[in-house]
Amino acid sequence: xxxxxxxxxxxxxxxxxxxxxxxxxxxxxxxxxxxxxxxxxxxxxxxxxxxxxxxxxxxxxxxxxxxxxxxxxxxxxxxxxxxxxxxxxxxxxxxxxxxxxxxxxxxxxxxxxxxxxxxxxxxxxxxxxxxxxxxxxxxxxxxxxxxxxxxxxxxxxxxxxxxxxxxxxxxxxxxxxxxxxxxxxxxxxxxxxxxxxxxxxxxxxx
Amino acid sequence: xxxxxxxxxxxxxxxxxxxxxxxxxxxxxxxxxxxxxxxxxxxxxxxxxxxxxxxxxxxxxxxxxxxxxxxxxxxxxxxxxxxxxxxxxxxxxxxxxxxxxxxxxxxxxxxxxxxxxxxxxxxxxxxxxxxxxxxxxxxxxxxxxxxxxxxxxxxxxxxxxxxxxxxxxxxxxxxxxxxxxxxxxxxxxxxxxxxxxxxxxxxxxxxxxxxxxxxxxxxxxxxxxxxxxxxxxxxxxxxxxxxxxxxxxxxxx
Amino acid sequence: xxxxxxxxxxxxxxxxxxxxxxxxxxxxxxxxxxxxxxxxxxxxxxxxxxx
Amino acid sequence: xxxxxxxxxxxxxxxxxxxxxxxxxxxxxxxxxxxxxxxxxxxxxxxxxxxxxxxxxxxxxxxxxxxxxxxxxxxxxxxxxxxxxxxxxxxxxxxxxxxxxxxxxxxxxxxxxxxxxxxxxxxxxxxxxxxxxxxxxxxxxxxxxxxxxxxxxxxxxxxxxxxxxxxxxxxxxxxxxxxxxxxxxxxxxxxxxxxxxxxxxxxxxxxxxxxxxxxxxxxxxxxxxxx
Numbered sequence: 001x002x003x004x005x006x007x008x009x010x011x012x013x014x015x016x017x018x019x020x021x022x023x024x025x026x027x028x029x030x031x032x033x034x035x036x037x038x039x040x041x042x043x044x045x046x047x048x049x050x051x052x053x054x055x056x057x058x059x060x061x062x063x064x065x066x067x068x069x070x071x072x073x074x075x076x077x078x079x080x081x082x083x084x085x086x087x088x089x090x091x092x093x094x095x096x097x098x099x100x101x102x103x104x105x106x107x108x109x110x111x112x113x114x115x116x117x118x119x120x121x122x123x124x125x126x127x128x129x130x131x132x133x134x135x136x137x138x139x140x141x142x143x144x145x146x147x148x149x150x151x152x153x154x155x156x157x158x159x160x161x162x163x164x165x166x167x168x169x170x171x172x173x174x175x176x177x178x179x180x181x182x183x184x185x186x187x188x189x190x191x192x193x194x195x196x197x198x199x200x201x202x203x204x205x206x
Numbered sequence: 207x208x209x210x211x212x213x214x215x216x217x218x219x220x221x222x223x224x225x226x227x228x229x230x231x232x233x234x235x236x237x238x239x240x241x242x243x244x245x246x247x248x249x250x251x252x253x254x255x256x257x258x259x260x261x262x263x264x265x266x267x268x269x270x271x272x273x274x275x276x277x278x279x280x281x282x283x284x285x286x287x288x289x290x291x292x293x294x295x296x297x298x299x300x301x302x303x304x305x306x307x308x309x310x311x312x313x314x315x316x317x318x319x320x321x322x323x324x325x326x327x328x329x330x331x332x333x334x335x336x337x338x339x340x341x342x343x344x345x346x347x348x349x350x351x352x353x354x355x356x357x358x359x360x361x362x363x364x365x366x367x368x369x370x371x372x373x374x375x376x377x378x379x380x381x382x383x384x385x386x387x388x389x390x391x392x393x394x395x396x397x398x399x400x401x402x403x404x405x406x407x408x409x410x411x412x413x414x415x416x417x418x419x420x421x422x423x424x425x426x427x428x429x430x431x432x433x434x435x436x437x438x439x440x441x442x443x444x445x446x447x448x449x450x451x452x453x454x455x456x457x458x459x
Numbered sequence: 460x461x462x463x464x465x466x467x468x469x470x471x472x473x474x475x476x477x478x479x480x481x482x483x484x485x486x487x488x489x490x491x492x493x494x495x496x497x498x499x500x501x502x503x504x505x506x507x508x509x510x
Numbered sequence: 511x512x513x514x515x516x517x518x519x520x521x522x523x524x525x526x527x528x529x530x531x532x533x534x535x536x537x538x539x540x541x542x543x544x545x546x547x548x549x550x551x552x553x554x555x556x557x558x559x560x561x562x563x564x565x566x567x568x569x570x571x572x573x574x575x576x577x578x579x580x581x582x583x584x585x586x587x588x589x590x591x592x593x594x595x596x597x598x599x600x601x602x603x604x605x606x607x608x609x610x611x612x613x614x615x616x617x618x619x620x621x622x623x624x625x626x627x628x629x630x631x632x633x634x635x636x637x638x639x640x641x642x643x644x645x646x647x648x649x650x651x652x653x654x655x656x657x658x659x660x661x662x663x664x665x666x667x668x669x670x671x672x673x674x675x676x677x678x679x680x681x682x683x684x685x686x687x688x689x690x691x692x693x694x695x696x697x698x699x700x701x702x703x704x705x706x707x708x709x710x711x712x713x714x715x716x717x718x719x720x721x722x723x724x725x726x727x728x729x730x731x732x733x734x735x736x737x
Contacts, residue, residue, distance in 0.1 A: 012362075015565065028522075048601060050600060050601070050733075050737070058688040069602070070735065075604035076601070077675060083594055083595060084595050085594075086526070086530060088530055088533040089592065093529065098598065101522040101602050103518070104516065138659065157636060192325075251461075254461065255472060261471040261473075262474035264474075265482075266479050268481055269481070272485065307492070311489075313671050315484070315489070319485065321483070322477045322478075322480060323477065325477060343684045350680050350681045353681075354668070357671050357672065361733055363735065363737060367731065370663070370667060370727060370730055370734065371667055371681060373727075374723075378684070381688050381716075382687055382688055383682075385692065386687075386691065388691070388695075389695055428493060431493075431497070434500070435500045438503040438504055442503075
């Protein structure tokens with residue numbers, strides 16, 4: 001179980017949100033919605049532990065993540081609004097390195113399967129990522145989710161620059177993760193077509 | 207580095223510090239004026255002319271206190287910076303910020319008066335003596351900290367980054383001092399040393415100590431005054447006092 | 460009192476050229492700093508009242 | 511729960527950075543060329559008397575090594591910062607200081623090691639011979655990792671700031687001074703016939719000291735920069 005307690009945060013000297021208390025139970029998804037500049041990204045980065053809150057706390061299984069530190073990092077997969085991939089490396093190299101750094105399985109076959117699952121065909125796998133389109137780069141970044149065995153996923157605008165096909169692959173993947181008892185927090189401004197009652201919304205306003 | 211402990215500074219908010227500092231400044235300023243006045247009187251009219259150095263030695267009445275303050279203030283600044291990082295306390299970052307320019311000024315004065323003293327005594331404006339060289343590097347470090355702060359727009363990051371630099375620098379200062387001394391003894395050229403100064407008359411020591419306390423009080427007064435500036439300048443940022451809009455409550459469906 | 464005359468005091472036993480700039484620059488720096496802080500405070504406090 | 515072992519994470523970071531360096535071979539070549547050309551400028555400026563050159567050799571070559579390290583510091587974290595890899599690095603479930611050691615090691619392999627390998631050749635240009643050549647190489651071998659380690663703190667502090675290239679030089683150069691003094695001193699002593707062991711062991715002490723503190727300070731600075 002994943003909780004925020006009376007969380008408040010600011011960016012620079014601007015207060016973004018305050019007193020946010022939400023609970024994400026296993027098998028549920030929290031959609032963080034709000035217009036641009038409402039603090040969605042900061043909220044997600046705070047949940048990762050990258051940003052420290054002005055007040056309140058974030059609890060993983062009842063323990064403060066600031067005490068858990070690396071133990072908490074080992075529970076989550078974060079896809080930020082930056083892709084976190086190297087332009088000079090191929091998609092295969094990118095995924096292999098990031099999976100092995102995360103401690104996930106990173107054999108050639110598994111990486112290839114993950115890339116195919118996001119709809120990247122084989123010839124693309126061995127090209128330098130720099131020559132791919134924005135949407136393809138995003139897919140490489142999201143392919144990490146097919147390798148991830150972590151229970152908590154934190155996704156910042158995962159659907160941005162994805163086409164309809166990739167959107168549906170991702171939706172299916174999220175659905176499968178939730179059915180496995182996983183937890184997802186996603187910042188988005190579009191509806192997520194997961195047919196369950198396990199979605200809750202958090203609206204941030206400016 | 208995150209402030210997980212109790213926030214001790216919660217009750218010493220900047221808003222409360224502002225009037226407190228305002229009340230303290232006149233006292234320290236008066237003490238500074240008085241002590242410096244007495245120090246100058248003793249230094250120029252009571253202390254005798256030095257047998258070997260003549261009246262040039264009177265420069266040490268400003269030189270030694272300035273040099274002492276330059277190092278002392280650096281350590282104090284680093285302590286405030288460390289406290290700020292450890293306790294996540296904004297007022298201590300502000301103190302560190304307020305101290306830096308005064309420290310840099312005293313470092314410059316120590317170097318300037320040092321070379322004024324060196325010319326008649328050693329016959330050279332500048333000698334690569336261990337103390338002079340490490341004082342020069344101390345000035346570079348002060349300038350680095352001030353520059354780093356001024357090139358970061360985000361206040362929180364500026365506070366913390368310059369605090370880290372101040373702490374790294376405080377480790378470096380003794381290392382530099384000993385390395386330069388080591389280096390200097392190998393190059394036999396600079397055989398003069400400040401430590402070889404002849405024993406001083408009691409009145410000379412008195413004048414120097416009184417001046418030192420005067421400079422100390424001056425530093426406190428001017429640092430508190432700058433702290434007040436920092437408080438007011440930061441207050442202009444919108445996050446103080448007025449709260450931005452709250453998010454809607456969580457709606458589940 | 461060791462100084463016979465004012466001129467003797469300013470000559471500082473022949474070292475006046477070194478002694479007085481030292482004290483002068485120190486006074487200038489400290490006075491300048493006080494002035495700068497005072498100006499900074501006036502500017503900051505002034506703009507606070509406007510907003 | 512998946513968690514890489516510490517050595518796995520360390521190796522992963524190093525492997526990625528070295529792989530990237532292989533793709534950017536021209537960058538590495540440029541820093542090597544920079545060292546050679548700067549070192550070659552001094553004889554042209556000072557004059558060709560070998561007695562003079564031998565005296566200034568240690569200082570010149572050490573300052574050159576310092577500049578080479580400074581020049582490449584910008585690359586240490588900036589690219590990772592811009593493409594989001596640094597953010598992911600911070601989330602790797604291992605102490606950040608350990609991962610920083612990996613990054614610094616790769617930085618040293620790319621920028622410091624070439625200087626170390628080139629130094630006997632450059633030393634010859636300045637008329638060093640025999641023992642002093644070896645002492646020069648050894649002092650650089652001991653000193654350049656320290657430079658990378660201290661430089662990493664500056665690079666992390668100035669990450670993403672405007673004019674960070676110049677700023678990092680201003681912050682880091684004062685911290686480099688002890689290494690410069692001991693490193694250049696080792697060569698000078700060996701030329702003078704005094705033993706250089708003391709200087710070399712002090713360089714070693716600097717290395718151990720920076721190894722103990724710098725990665726930790728860099729980790730703190732990186733977290734601050736990414737907030």
